[in-house]
Amino acid sequence: MARAQSKSLLNIIGNLGWPILWGAAASITFYELLQGPLKNDLAQRYFLGHPVAIATIAMFFIAMAALILRGLNLLGQFAVLDRAELPANETSAISQDSLGRATELLGHASQWSMRVQRSYLGKRLTTLLETIVSNRGTRHLNDELKYQSEKDADAQYEGYSLVRIIIWATPMLGFLGTVMGITQALGDLATQQLGDDLNAAMQGLFAGLYVAFDTTALALTLSIILMFFQFMSDQFETQLLSAVDVKTEYALSSLLAMESEGAGVSADIGKSLRPVITELTQFQQACWSDAISGLQQQWQTWAAEQGSTMGAALERSMSQSLAEHSKVGQQQWEGWLESLNRSADLLHSNQDSMCRQLEMMQQVIETTGDVVSLEKALNDNLQHLADTRQFEDIVVSLSAAIQLLSTRLGAPVVQSKVLDSPTETGNIKGKAA
Numbered sequence: 366m367a368r369a370q371s372k373s374l375l376n377i378i379g380n381l382g383w384p385i386l387w388g389a390a391a392s393i394t395f396y397e398l399l400q401g402p403l404k405n406d407l408a409q410r411y412f413l414g415h416p417v418a419i420a421t422i423a424m425f426f427i428a429m430a431a432l433i434l435r436g437l438n439l440l441g442q443f444a445v446l447d448r449a450e451l452p453a454n455e456t457s458a459i460s461q462d463s464l465g466r467a468t469e470l471l472g473h474a475s476q477w478s479m480r481v482q483r484s485y486l487g488k489r490l491t492t493l494l495e496t497i498v499s500n501r502g503t504r505h506l507n508d509e510l511k512y513q514s515e516k517d518a519d520a521q522y523e524g525y526s527l528v529r530i531i532i533w534a535t536p537m538l539g540f541l542g543t544v545m546g547i548t549q550a551l552g553d554l555a556t557q558q559l560g561d562d563l564n565a566a567m568q569g570l571f572a573g574l575y576v577a578f579d580t581t582a583l584a585l586t587l588s589i590i591l592m593f594f595q596f597m598s599d600q601f602e603t604q605l606l607s608a609v610d611v612k613t614e615y616a617l618s619s620l621l622a623m624e625s626e627g628a629g630v631s632a633d634i635g636k637s638l639r640p641v642i643t644e645l646t647q648f649q650q651a652c653w654s655d656a657i658s659g660l661q662q663q664w665q666t667w668a669a670e671q672g673s674t675m676g677a678a679l680e681r682s683m684s685q686s687l688a689e690h691s692k693v694g695q696q697q698w699e700g701w702l703e704s705l706n707r708s709a710d711l712l713h714s715n716q717d718s719m720c721r722q723l724e725m726m727q728q729v730i731e732t733t734g735d736v737v738s739l740e741k742a743l744n745d746n747l748q749h750l751a752d753t754r755q756f757e758d759i760v761v762s763l764s765a766a767i768q769l770l771s772t773r774l775g776a777p778v779v780q781s782k783v784l785d786s787p788t789e790t791g792n793i794k795g796k797a798a
Contacts, residue, residue: 388427417542425587428531442484539584546577
C-alpha cells in the first residue's frame, strides 16, 4: 500500500510538478531576456502590456515544458526498446510448462536496469509475467495482452491532461483580457477629457483597445502552437505503443506456443473421454427422465388436490355471495312494492277528489240551467207586462175619443175609470225588472 502511494506521488510530481517548475523557470528567463537583449516596443506591447498576457505566457511555457519532458521520455523509451529482451527457448521441443517458463523470464526481467523496467515495454512484460505466475498458467493470456495495451493507451491520454487544460484555458484568458481592456478603455474615457483634450481621450481609448485585442491574439496564437506540439507528441507516443505491442507479443510467443500445445493435448484428452462422457450423459438423461416423471405425477396429484380445494372454496364463496345478493334483492323488491303501494294510494285519493269535483261541476251546471229558465220566465213576464201597458194606453185613448164625441154631440160625458195609473205600471215594470 505504501509502495502504491509512493508511486502515485511520483506520478503526480512527474506529470505536474516538473512541468510547473521548468515552465516557471522558462517564463522568468524569457522575461529577463525581454528586459535585456530582446527588449523592443513590439515585445513590450504583446508580452508585458497586461497581467493577463503575462499569465498567458507563463501557462504556455508550463505546457511546453510538459510536452518537452514527455518527448524526452519517449525518446528514451525508443532507445531502450532493444534492451528489454527476454531469452528465447533454444530447445527444439518445448519441455517446460508455461508456469516454469514465466518464472524464469520474470527472474531475467528483474535484472534489467531501472530505466528499462520503468519503460512501457518493461512494465508491460513484467506485469504480464507476474499475471501468468499468479494465475499459475497462461489462461486468458491474449485477453491480458489486450487489457494491458488498452491500459497504456489510457495512460497516454491521461498524460496530456495538463496540456489539454492549458490549451483550453489559454483562449479563455485572451477573452478575459479583451473584456478587461474594453472596460479599461471605457473607464478612462472621461467626459472632461472629451471636452478639454480630445486627442488624449482618444489615445486612452486606443490603448485600452490595444490591450483587449493584443491579449486575444496572443492567447489564440499560443494555443494553436500548443495544439500542434501536442499532436506531434501524441503521434510519436502512439508509434511507441504500437512497437511495444509488437515486442510484447514476440517476447511472449513461446508462452503462447505452450498454450496452443496445451490446447492440442486437451483436445486429445477430450477425444478419449468422449465415450465416457456420452455414457455419463445417457445415465444422467435416464435419471433426469425418471425424476421428471416423478415430478410430473406429483404435480398432477397436487394440481388435482388444489383443483378440488379451490372448487370447494369457490362453491362456498359463491353460495355466500348468492345468498347475500338474494337478500339484498329481496329487500330492494320489498322497497319497490312499498313504493308502488304508496303510489296506488295516492292515485286512488286523487281519483276520489276528481269524482267529487265532477259532481260539484254537475250541480253547478244544473244550477246554471235553472238560472237560465228563471231568466227566460222573467223575460216572458216582462214582455207580458209590456203588452198590458199597451192595452191600457188604448183604453185611455178610446175613453178620450168617446168623451170628445159626447161633447160635440151634447150628451153628458161619462167619466171612464182607469184601471191602473201610469205610476202603478211603472212600479210593476220596476218589480218585473
